[in-house]
Amino acid sequence: MSKDKDDDWSEITPAYLIERISTRVGSRESLSKPGLLSKPITNNPAEKKIEQIAESCMFKAGMATVIGGAMGVFFGVFTAAIDPNMTTVTDKPQTARDIWKEMLSRSKSYGKSFAFLGLALSGTECVIETYRAKSDLKNSLYSGCLVGGGMGLRAGIMPGCLGCAGFAAFSAAIDAYMKS
Secondary structure, eight states: OOOOGGGOOTTOOHHHHHHHHHHHHSOSHHHHSTTTTSOOOOOOHHHHHHHHHHTSHHHHHHHHHHHHHHHHHHHHHHHHHHOOOOSSOOSSOOOHHHHHHHHHHHHHHHHHHHHHHHHHHHHHHHHHHHHHTOOSHHHHHHHHHHHHHHHHTTTOHHHHHHHHHHHHHHHHHHHHHHHO
């Protein structure tokens, strides 16, 4: 059985990636070429493999999860630093250790929530986009409605409908802004 050229990962090294990125990003002549914003045609099997991985739903959802989690941790630390409300009510004064514990607790909670939202929204949008074979605003609407409605259904039918409408509107607004 012969080895397929597309499966050859031996060409992908850190030096190779740095060289490819610097020639595409750092070169001034590439800015003057027509079709800069169009999808480049790649003949290199290693580039094709990387492009396939980067365009997969698993990768997109994973990246959204990691970035959402990191953003949630940042917001958790930020909000705990601004408003260090203690979750337990005691008569003793707050210490730095107590505030630190509250900050860790809040950043973990926000990180999990943002990671879940990133995973759910990005994953469902990618699956819908793959199923419909179109990349348009409707994908964001459907994805937002599914995620918001699913989260709201835990509280009942009406919150599910409101969650669907709210998340769909928010997702569509963000998508429209990002594509403009």
